[in-house]
Amino acid sequence: xxxxxxxxxxxxxxxxxxxxxxxxxxxxxxxxxxxxxxxxxxxxxxxxxxxxxxxxxxxxxxxxxxxxxxxxxxxxxxxxxxxxxxxxxxxxxxxxxxxxxxxxxxxxxxxxxxxxxxxxxxxxxxxxxxxxxxxxxxxxxxxxxxxxxxxxxxxxxxxxxxxxxxxxxxxxxxxxxxxxxxxxxxxxxxxxxxxxxxxxxxxxxxxxxxxxxxxxxxxxxxxxxxxxxxxxxxxxxxxxxxxxxxxxxxxxxxxxxxxxxxxxxxxxxxxxxxxxxxxxxxxxxxxxxxxxxxxxxxxxxxxxxxxxxxxxxxxxxxxxxxxxxxxxxxxxxxxxxxxxxxxxxxxxxxxxxxxxxxxxxxxxxxxxxxxxxxxxxxxxxxx
Numbered sequence: 001x002x003x004x005x006x007x008x009x010x011x012x013x014x015x016x017x018x019x020x021x022x023x024x025x026x027x028x029x030x031x032x033x034x035x036x037x038x039x040x041x042x043x044x045x046x047x048x049x050x051x052x053x054x055x056x057x058x059x060x061x062x063x064x065x066x067x068x069x070x071x072x073x074x075x076x077x078x079x080x081x082x083x084x085x086x087x088x089x090x091x092x093x094x095x096x097x098x099x100x101x102x103x104x105x106x107x108x109x110x111x112x113x114x115x116x117x118x119x120x121x122x123x124x125x126x127x128x129x130x131x132x133x134x135x136x137x138x139x140x141x142x143x144x145x146x147x148x149x150x151x152x153x154x155x156x157x158x159x160x161x162x163x164x165x166x167x168x169x170x171x172x173x174x175x176x177x178x179x180x181x182x183x184x185x186x187x188x189x190x191x192x193x194x195x196x197x198x199x200x201x202x203x204x205x206x207x208x209x210x211x212x213x214x215x216x217x218x219x220x221x222x223x224x225x226x227x228x229x230x231x232x233x234x235x236x237x238x239x240x241x242x243x244x245x246x247x248x249x250x251x252x253x254x255x256x257x258x259x260x261x262x263x264x265x266x267x268x269x270x271x272x273x274x275x276x277x278x279x280x281x282x283x284x285x286x287x288x289x290x291x292x293x294x295x296x297x298x299x300x301x302x303x304x305x306x307x308x309x310x311x312x313x314x315x316x317x318x319x320x321x322x323x324x325x326x327x328x329x330x331x332x333x334x335x336x337x338x339x340x341x342x343x344x345x346x347x348x349x350x351x352x353x354x355x356x357x358x359x360x361x362x363x364x365x366x367x368x369x370x371x372x373x374x375x376x377x378x379x380x381x382x383x
Contacts (some may be wrong), residue, residue, distance in 0.1 A: 004183055006171040006256025007139035009147040012358035013075050013164020013190070019043040020251075021246045021357040022052070023266030025071045026064060028351030031268070033060035035349035038119075041266040043068070048082060053092040054266065062158055065089045065219065065233070071208035075287045076155065077165045082237045107334040116340035117305035119270040120262075124302075126280025126286040127257040132372070134363040135285050140254025144359045145212045150189055153207050161200075163190035165235030172217075177295070182217045185209055186225045190235035201226040237300055243377025251361050252277070257297045265357050270349030276300045276309075279342045281362050282369040283335055290378035292327060294319035299380045300337060307338040321382050330381050334374065 010017050010171075022043045031038045044051050068089055077083055128135040129257035146168040154162035169186035172179050176241050187204055203228050210218075236242075245263025249255050262273030269275040278287050279297045293316040299310045314320075314328040336345065343349060346368045358369065364370060 001176055003174050004171050005137075005139055005174065005256070006169060006184075007137065007143050007249075007256070008167060008169040008186075009140065009143035009250050009254075009359065010168070010247060011147050011151050011164060011166035013077065013151070013166065014239050014247075015045060015235075015237045016244075016246040017358050018072065018075060018077075018164075018236060018241075018283070019045055019242040020247065021075065021354065022068045022071045022346075024049070024353040024357040025067050026052070026062060027067055027266060027268060028055065029062050029067055029148065030058050030060045031349060031353075033350045034058045034222060037268060038270055039266065039268040041270065042244040043266070043281075043336070044243045045082070045087075045237035047238055048086065049088040049090070051090045051092065054094075056093050064091045064093065064131060077236055079163070080234070080236075080238045085239075089090055092117075093251035099155045106274050109112055116270075117307055118272045118276075118302035118339050119304065120220065120272060121302060121304045122262055122273060123260040124262065124276040124280055124300050125258045125260055126254075126277065126282070126284040126298045126300075127253045127296070128281070130286035130288060132363075134365065135288055136363040137253055137256040139170045139172045140250075140256065140360065141363060142182070142213060143168045143174075144363070146170070146185070146187065146208060148359045149208045149212050150187070157209055159203050161192045161195040162233055163192065163233075165190035165232075165239070179217075181219055182213055182222055184223045184225070185213070186228065188227050188229075188232055188262040190232050191227075193233055197227060197231065201380070251356075253362070258299070260299075265353070269343045269346075270339060272300075272302045272342075275339060275342045275346070276302065276337075278348070278361070278369040279335070279337065279348055282346065282371070282374075283331055286372055286374040286378055287331075287372065289372045290375040291382050292321055292330075292378055296320070296327070298331065302339075307340070330378070 019258040022042045026041045027039045039056050041054040066328050132141045150166045153159045166189045171184035173181050173183045244266050264274045267274045280300050284296045284298050296318045297315045299313040300309045302309050312331055313327050314324045316324055
């Protein structure tokens with residue numbers, strides 16, 4: 001049965017992603033000095049100003065403004081009202097609410113893993129499938145790679161006229177569950193005033209699309225929409241407001257599976273919005289790699305201040321070697337899902353978060369939750 005699925009990504013210069021990067025750059029800087037710090041940092045930016053806000057109880061000294069300006073400079077904003085040395089910054093950061101802290105603070109207990117509660121209630125999802133080498137859905141994988149390539153050709157001066165803002169979108173045609181071809185590619189790339197739309201379209205197809213998308217996935221019927229509205233000279237916060245945590249589907253699986261609603265960037269690992277979503281991906285990837293299923297979605301649900309999840313739900317979409325309830329039992333048996341254990345397992349007290357802030361939090365081999373080090377433990381359940 002023929003069907004189509006679409007996912008999008010954005011470059012690091014997109015106004016929302018710029019804010020994500022500032023938030024995660026601050027979290028990483030804090031963790032360098034204080035691995036036990038709690039962080040909930042958000043950022044918003046528009047035209048020529050930025051607001052950094054949130055809750056950060058820590059002993060570390062952090063120059064929020066310096067970090068923000070360096071992040072914007074690294075992205076490449078050197079023109080217009082949001083040039084890294086031009087925009088105004090307001091900082092409104094205070095200590096964590098004691099009502100939240102008491103749910104996470106360690107209590108007297110024989111086992112520290114039980115005394116360390118979840119930082120909030122909520123449900124988090126993980127996903128993995130066999131469509132790509134990194135066990136991610138093909139549409140979001142290609143969209144991220146195209147967005148990263150847009151930044152790469154700009155920073156390497158291959159396409160010198162590009163500016164930091166940009167968006168990509170990929171539609172894949174499936175035969176049942178098997179991806180067959182790329183049907184449509186949409187790319188919007190910010191540029192300077194001198195390039196023509198004809199040159200930009202030719203260059204994007206040559207240096208971005210054909211450099212990333214495998215040729216066997218492209219055919220004479222593949223449709224290309226490059227800057228379909230016309231010129232795109234004003235971008236980033238100068239063209240549209242940005243906000244931390246507004247690209248949650250870009251950050252995860254491109255809409256392929258459910259989402260609990262919580263954003264990742266700007267939060268330390270005591271917030272299960274972030275750490276439990278990473279753990280769910282880690283479990284899903286190892287289940288698929290071990291051969292227990294070909295596709296899987298996991299939901300983990302927590303109550304604030306309580307260490308163990310209140311529920312674990314597994315859906316293998318009919319691909320499991322055993323029933324989904326049985327796989328859920330395996331997950332509970334093989335993986336310690338208490339927040340303190342999750343933080344230890346995935347090394348989440350280290351400054352690893354800035355590298356997640358653009359081009360997806362999943363599918364990058366350098367990240368600890370992408371390891372396949374539990375497959376041998378799981379293979380014993382495969383019949």
